[in-house]
């Protein structure tokens with residue numbers, strides 16, 4: 537007998553979690569632990585990243601990280617990758633009840649291209665509206681992805697963990713860790729602006745963006761991350 541499946545419309549939507557912070561803040565060091573904590577509570581998890589997450593997105597990521605370009609071109613490529621990511625990965629996963637844990641999302645565009653490189657936040661907000669809304673109307677698989685959201689609402693993470701460390705600490709960590717890409721090779725002043733961009737985003741969306749003080753030893757930061765997810769009602773305490 538064929539397995540009976542709960543109709544998609546009756547399935548709860550998966551959690552959408554993003555992690556953010558300046559390069560070297562330590563976010564990648566915690567992504568696996570976040571996925572494991574969700575899995576330990578019986579959740580299915582899709583671990584993904586931006587730019588990237590799809591074959592097209594990974595090609596665009598390579599360009600963004602290694603090809604010199606204008607800041608507006610960066611912004612447009614970031615959103616092109618995001619659009620494809622939403623269509624191929626994020627929306628179908630959420631609609632299936634799978635939790636999406638995404639290494640960076642749109643807050644990074646506000647912080648890097650906006651605050652870091654001077655692209656007006658207003659322009660980014662417009663692109664965000666074009667790219668991230670209307671998913672209720674796009675394709676059967678996406679029909680329930682916005683489940684509890686009003687039609688036309690932005691498809692945003694339910695929770696964003698913002699790893700906050702002083703730029704000089706992040707720079708020290710990176711110096712010891714790896715060869716810098718285009719963004720990681722930027723001057724300290726750039727990361728000061730990016731960090732300010734994240735702080736401003738957190739002020740604008742205090743219910744969604746949770747600040748993690750990441751200037752502490754790894755195990756302590758991990759405890760803070762899991763505690764924050766419990767506080768947000770995503771992990772059971």
Ligand SMILES: Nc1ncnc2c1ncn2[C@@H]1O[C@H](COP(=O)(O)OP(=O)(O)O)[C@@H](O)[C@H]1O
Nearest residue numbers: 559560561562563564565709713752753754757
């Ligand atoms: N809390 C921490 N204390 C000390 N070093 C850390 C901490 N978190 C991460 N690191 C180290 O810093 C470097 C950058 O961390 P990573 O997780 O790749 O940062 P990001 O993904 O934010 O760029 C790595 O070498 C990592 O081992």
Ligand SMILES: Cc1cn([C@H]2C[C@H](O)[C@@H](COP(=O)(O)OP(=O)(O)O)O2)c(=O)[nH]c1=O
Nearest residue numbers: 559586587614640641644645648649719720
């Ligand atoms: C998503 C996104 C990332 N970025 C940048 C930030 C990072 O420097 C870079 C890649 O992010 P990241 O995944 O943190 O790189 P790594 O795995 O090397 O730590 O892309 C933007 O500038 N704009 C964006 O919209």
